[in-house]
Each structure stands twice: as structure tokens, then as C-alpha cells.
Amino acid sequence: MRLILASASPRRAELLRMAGIQFDVMVADADETPEPGEQPEDYVCRVARKKVAAVAVQIPRQPVLGADTVVMVDGKVFGKPVDEEDARRMLGVLSGRTHTVITGVCLADPGAQDGAFRTALARTDVEFAQLSRADIAWYVATGEPADKAGAYAIQGLASRFVTRIDGSYSNVVGLPVALVYGLCRNTGLLVS
Numbered sequence: 303m304r305l306i307l308a309s310a311s312p313r314r315a316e317l318l319r320m321a322g323i324q325f326d327v328m329v330a331d332a333d334e335t336p337e338p339g340e341q342p343e344d345y346v347c348r349v350a351r352k353k354v355a356a357v358a359v360q361i362p363r364q365p366v367l368g369a370d371t372v373v374m375v376d377g378k379v380f381g382k383p384v385d386e387e388d389a390r391r392m393l394g395v396l397s398g399r400t401h402t403v404i405t406g407v408c409l410a411d412p413g414a415q416d417g418a419f420r421t422a423l424a425r426t427d428v429e430f431a432q433l434s435r436a437d438i439a440w441y442v443a444t445g446e447p448a449d450k451a452g453a454y455a456i457q458g459l460a461s462r463f464v465t466r467i468d469g470s471y472s473n474v475v476g477l478p479v480a481l482v483y484g485l486c487r488n489t490g491l492l493v494s
Contacts, residue, residue: 303412305486305493308357308368313457314477321479323486323493330356330368334381342379346370346406347421354419358410365491366410371476373452375401380452389442389453396452398432400466403452403474407481411489420485424478426469428456433463451476 305323307315308330318325330353336345346369353368373380375395383389402425409420433441441460447453454460456467456474472479486493 306364306366308353308366313475317472317477317479328357332356342374342404350406350408354408354410363412368408369477371405371451383453386442389447392453393438396430400427400429405473409485422481424473424481426473429466430463431465
């Protein structure tokens with residue numbers, strides 16, 4: 303059985319490929335609207351489960367992997383920016399501070415008698431240098447922040463702003479690969 307990645311994210315696909323994990327892609331259609339008062343950890347796990355469920359119902363008895371990532375600072379959650387002004391605002395808040403990247407991962411375990419979904423959570427702290435208005439304007443103008451949680455890509459041009467990380471680097475990119483591998487291994491799924 304091949305792993306099915308329930309995501310359109312090219313970053314998640316590239317991380318799996320780089321780790322030698324074999325998979326196919328089937329894009330999930332899931333509502334990602336936060337529920338009132340929902341904690342970030344609960345939110346990312348719920349959305350990851352919804353993505354998996356949306357795909358698993360179409361291909362039962364297949365291992366399906368889903369994930370969702372957010373950036374959190376001062377108890378506020380930053381998803382993808384809605385426009386350039388939103389990206390500038392997010393980067394201004396992240397400037398000179400430490401924030402947390404949280405990813406919920408879910409794996410549909412076809413080998414389990416209950417057809418269970420296995421869920422796990424990764425947290426990584428990321429410290430940003432102090433950004434000038436010119437830094438932020440330049441970075442937003444590159445277009446890179448447009449579809450990234452927290453309005454930045456650690457693996458891209460924003461790498462120049464990151465002064466320290468504590469935790470999984472791949473989690474900040476969008477998928478904690480070691481956590482995914484552990485989930486697969488614990489369910490008996492051979493992925494490489």
C-alpha cells in the first residue's frame with residue numbers, strides 16, 4: 303500500500319520525497335474555518351483529520367496522511383495572509399521575537415480494526431531578527447509570503463531573518479517528517 307498525501311502543498315510533497323517516503327497525492331477538500339474559542343493545537347489536529355477523512359472516504363483501506371500548520375505568537379494564530387498588507391502586519395509582529403509553529407498531523411491507519419485516525423502534534427520555536435520596514439517591504443514584494451502560514455518561508459528568502467530554531471526544521475517548512483515517519487512505522491506502514 304502506498305501512502306496518500308491529502309495535500310496540494312508542494313512543500314509537503316518535497317519534504318516527503320527528500321526523506322525517501324513513497325506516496326501519491328490526492329487533494330483534500332476540507333473546511334479550514336476555525337471554531338469559536340478553538341485552541342491552535344486543537345484546530346490544526348481537527349483540520350488535519352478533516353483532510354484525511356475527506357480523502358479516506360474516497361479510497362478506503364489506504365493509508366492517508368494529512369497536516370495543517372499555523373504560526374502562533376502572543377496567543378494569536380497566523381495562517382496564510384489574505385493580502386500584502388496582512389503579510390506586512392504579520393511580519394511586523396514576528397520581527398525581533400520568538401514565535402511557535404504548530405503542525406497537526408493525521409494518518410488514517412487502514413490496518414487498525416477500528417479504521418482509526420492517528421493524530422500527533424509538532425511544535426517548533428522560531429526566533430526572528432529585528433526587521434526594518436525596508437526588510438518587510440522587500441520580502442513582501444518578492445511574493446513569497448503569499449501562501450505561507452505566518453507570511454514567511456524558512457526554506458526560502460526569509461531564511462535570512464531566522465536567528466534560531468528550537469525543534470523540527472521540517473515542521474516550520476510545513477511537515478514534521480520525523481513525526482510522520484514515526485506514525486507510519488508505528489502503524490506498520492512501510493513507506494520507503
